[in-house]
Amino acid sequence: MQAISDFFMWLFTDKTGVISLVIGGVLLCLVIAIVMERKTKQTYFEHEKTDSDWSLFDDNDDEDSDK
Numbered sequence: 001m002q003a004i005s006d007f008f009m010w011l012f013t014d015k016t017g018v019i020s021l022v023i024g025g026v027l028l029c030l031v032i033a034i035v036m037e038r039k040t041k042q043t044y045f046e047h048e049k050t051d052s053d054w055s056l057f058d059d060n061d062d063e064d065s066d067k
Helices: 002-013 015-043
Strands: none
Touching: 002 015
């Protein structure tokens, strides 16, 4: 039980612990955003693309190579 208490004390009171907590939160949010973007892309796959559309995961590089 003392090890858990020491870990939380380090995580919230030490400078490196707080930095680790912030970086871990940013990475967690990034992973969640990527997963949600991919699920949205799979759900709305029949959306007709226009010139003004953009994609985070642009899989259609074949269109650019033909020009």
